[in-house]
Amino acid sequence: MKNVIEVKNLIKEYKNIKAVDGISLEVKKGEILGLLGPNGSGKSTTINCILSLLNFEKGTIQIFGKPMAPNAYDIKREIGVVFQDVAVFEELTVEENIDYFCGLYINDKRLRKQYIEEAIELVSLNEFKKFYPKQLSGGLLRRLNIACGIAHKPKLIFLDEPTVAVDPQSRNNILDGIEKLRENGATIVYTTHYMEEVEILCDRVIILDKGKVIANGTPDELKELANMEEKVNVEVDSITEKQLEEIKKLKNVDEIYYHNQNLTVIYKKGKNNLITLIDYFKKESILYDKIYSERPTLNDVFLELTGKELRD
Amino acid sequence: MTVFKAYLKILNKNKFLVILYTVILIFFAGFNMQNNDTGTSFMAEKPDVLIVNENETDNVTKNFIQYIEKHTTIKEVQETEEARNDALFYRDVNYIIYIPKDFKNSFLEGKKLNVEIKSTGDYQASLAEMLVNRYFNVANIYRNVIKDEETLLEMINTTLEKEVFIEVTSKLDIEKFAKATLFYNFANYSILAGCVFIICFMVSSFKEQKVKLRIMVSSIEYKKFNRQLLFSNSLFAIVLWLCYVILSIILVGDVMFTNQGMFLILNSFIFTISALTLALLIGNLVHNKEAMSGIVNVIALGSSFLCGAFVPTEFLPDFVLKIAHVLPSYYYIHNNDLIASLETINLETVKPIFLNMGILLFFGFMFVVMTNIITKKRNR
Numbered sequence: 001m002k003n004v005i006e007v008k009n010l011i012k013e014y015k016n017i018k019a020v021d022g023i024s025l026e027v028k029k030g031e032i033l034g035l036l037g038p039n040g041s042g043k044s045t046t047i048n049c050i051l052s053l054l055n056f057e058k059g060t061i062q063i064f065g066k067p068m069a070p071n072a073y074d075i076k077r078e079i080g081v082v083f084q085d086v087a088v089f090e091e092l093t094v095e096e097n098i099d100y101f102c103g104l105y106i107n108d109k110r111l112r113k114q115y116i117e118e119a120i121e122l123v124s125l126n127e128f129k130k131f132y133p134k135q136l137s138g139g140l141l142r143r144l145n146i147a148c149g150i151a152h153k154p155k156l157i158f159l160d161e162p163t164v165a166v167d168p169q170s171r172n173n174i175l176d177g178i179e180k181l182r183e184n185g186a187t188i189v190y191t192t193h194y195m196e197e198v199e200i201l202c203d204r205v206i207i208l209d210k211g212k213v214i215a216n217g218t219p220d221e222l223k224e225l226a227n228m229e230e231k232v233n234v235e236v237d238s239i240t241e242k243q244l245e246e247i248k249k250l251k252n253v254d255e256i257y258y259h260n261q262n263l264t265v266i267y268k269k270g271k272n273n274l275i276t277l278i279d280y281f282k283k284e285s286i287l288y289d290k291i292y293s294e295r296p297t298l299n300d301v302f303l304e305l306t307g308k309e310l311r312d
Numbered sequence: 313m314t315v316f317k318a319y320l321k322i323l324n325k326n327k328f329l330v331i332l333y334t335v336i337l338i339f340f341a342g343f344n345m346q347n348n349d350t351g352t353s354f355m356a357e358k359p360d361v362l363i364v365n366e367n368e369t370d371n372v373t374k375n376f377i378q379y380i381e382k383h384t385t386i387k388e389v390q391e392t393e394e395a396r397n398d399a400l401f402y403r404d405v406n407y408i409i410y411i412p413k414d415f416k417n418s419f420l421e422g423k424k425l426n427v428e429i430k431s432t433g434d435y436q437a438s439l440a441e442m443l444v445n446r447y448f449n450v451a452n453i454y455r456n457v458i459k460d461e462e463t464l465l466e467m468i469n470t471t472l473e474k475e476v477f478i479e480v481t482s483k484l485d486i487e488k489f490a491k492a493t494l495f496y497n498f499a500n501y502s503i504l505a506g507c508v509f510i511i512c513f514m515v516s517s518f519k520e521q522k523v524k525l526r527i528m529v530s531s532i533e534y535k536k537f538n539r540q541l542l543f544s545n546s547l548f549a550i551v552l553w554l555c556y557v558i559l560s561i562i563l564v565g566d567v568m569f570t571n572q573g574m575f576l577i578l579n580s581f582i583f584t585i586s587a588l589t590l591a592l593l594i595g596n597l598v599h600n601k602e603a604m605s606g607i608v609n610v611i612a613l614g615s616s617f618l619c620g621a622f623v624p625t626e627f628l629p630d631f632v633l634k635i636a637h638v639l640p641s642y643y644y645i646h647n648n649d650l651i652a653s654l655e656t657i658n659l660e661t662v663k664p665i666f667l668n669m670g671i672l673l674f675f676g677f678m679f680v681v682m683t684n685i686i687t688k689k690r691n692r
Contacts, residue, residue: 051529053525053528053529071533073531073532073533074531076529076530076531077531079529081525081526081529083522083525083526085522086522087520087522087523087525087526088523089318089322089517089523090517091321091322091325091326091517092318092321092322092325096318096321100314100317100318101526101530103314103317103318104314104526104527104530104531104532105530105531105532148526149526
């Protein structure tokens with residue numbers, strides 16, 4: 001599969017502080033790449049360098065096999081960007097806004113009209129065509145923001161936290177829209193804080209921290225890095241220190257955490273761990289309200305790799 | 313022309329505001345023009361003169377008094393000197409003439425003619441003094457060659473009664489042109505306020521940081537985008553200027569098609585360029601739409617007051633005019649005043665006008681340079 005983006009040894013400094021420290025990454029045609037990392041990890045700086053919005057000290061950036069530069073307008077024609085902040089004209093309606101931003105790429109009036117209709121359809125804003133941004137809710141505004149960024153049918157799309165602070169309905173709508181874009185053959189670079197979204201959408205994930213790539217792979221491959229098999233969470237009425245010590249000695253148990261009647265038991269390997277734990281509770285007559293088991297998440301991966309949570 | 317079309321759409325969405333603003337400015341311009349006294353005719357008021365005659369009423373004295381009486385209002389003689397001084401102090405009289413006892417003899421003997429006077433020192437007193445001097449000058453000329461008293465007085469009277477007929481040959485309708493000058497002086501506020509308000513609003517819309525980022529990542533060349541925006545703003549400024557020119561033609565008619573009228577139009581065009589560049593500079597500096605009306609008031613109203621758009625510069629204190637020298641409006645309004653006093657057109661008379669136009673263009677150039685520096689710094 002061809003690489004749509006190729007970044008090699010990218011270094012970007014702000015007054016001798018490396019915001020991006022030798023990042024190398026590739027994005028293959030048709031894939032959705034998730035860029036994960038806490039605030040200040042270098043996600044936005046990397047994207048801004050790729051888009052030539054920022055100069056950088058070292059490294060090379062190629063898009064569609066050509067070097068990216070501020071005046072590489074033939075490359076830019078094939079790129080769509082949805083910024084985290086809503087960027088539209090307050091004085092123009094939904095339709096006029098999309099028309100203006102699409103018009104920056106497409107001159108043909110008829111083609112543009114068709115594309116605008118399709119973009120409105122994609123983000124389900126048909127009923128709001130004649131509305132002004134001030135009349136739209138936060139979720140609808142985000143959808144308009146996306147429509148403005150992708151109306152010209154780009155082959156490569158950058159989505160920077162498109163679902164921040166939106167209602168569940170709009171969020172689902174946005175995620176459906178992104179799926180449709182992938183079906184249409186677009187390559188997508190997706191940055192977010194929401195691990196669930198990454199797990200649902202992304203073919204591959206790159207985790208950044210302090211300007212460096214600390215993990216790169218499919219969500220399943222990354223979960224392997226978490227160095228655990230299973231995590232069981234239990235809400236218990238009360239439990240003694242002695243009982244906690246005994247749980248720690250149960251088969252396959254690696255670590256336990258107990259805080260405010262919430263017990264978390266981490267297993268490194270093995271099967272039927274949950275049944276073993278429930279049996280112990282019955283034997284000791286420990287009362288519990290809720291008990292559930294979960295596989296490691298990308299946050300656990302991040303915790304394992306950096307010792308801190310993604311949202312720290 | 314995507315940017316231009318969006319510009320028109322945004323302008324169209326704000327048409328109510330634009331029209332309201334323009335109508336108010338035009339209304340005030342018209343109101344200002346109609347209510348200012350632009351009259352060019354005048355009537356001289358006769359000075360109040362008191363004559364204290366210590367001489368007998370001989371023919372020579374009588375003739376002098378008759379001449380003064382003819383051109384002034386003679387007040388009754390006060391009995392005491394104190395009463396006369398009071399009359400002078402309270403402006404009951406402007407001028408007191410003391411005719412000495414030996415007035416006739418001095419006159420006929422060829423001595424230097426003189427009378428004592430007291431004056432309030434005002435305009436009317438000067439007029440009275442001028443009359444006295446005129447009489448004595450003429451009398452002195454004839455006295456040396458004519459010895460017969462009767463012939464001498466007759467010659468003096470004949471000469472003093474002669475009038476010179478002066479015809480104003482200017483083809484310019486002075487009254488209408490004065491109105492045009494007032495209108496164009498007020499246009500300083502209208503054009504500046506219109507340009508700064510609308511252009512700043514548009515620039516801040518298009519160059520709002522988030523929108524700007526979208527443009528920078530798009531396939532449109534940023535220079536091309538800037539060119540389209542500049543074209544749109546320039547077109548707006550020209551349309552605004554044309555509106556004022558057309559309005560001036562409607563209000564004062566064919567005066568605007570004279571050389572002086574054309575100079576007024578040219579001067580306002582040069583000023584519009586300067587206002588456009590100033591608006592672009594402010595638009596690139598300030599992106600807060602809520603602050604726009606405040607900025608308009610400070611810049612347009614402030615410079616109009618300082619530079620004499622509302623009050624003639626003659627009435628402004630010197631220190632205000634010194635401050636005004638750093639503003640383009642000063643050179644625009646000063647030019648309007650120069651054009652208003654332009655009787656003949658030659659290199660000598662139009663040189664200061666073109667010099668002021670050059671200064672206005674220099675201001676425009678400086679604003680463009682400053683805008684470029686700011687834009688480059690921000691883009692870094």
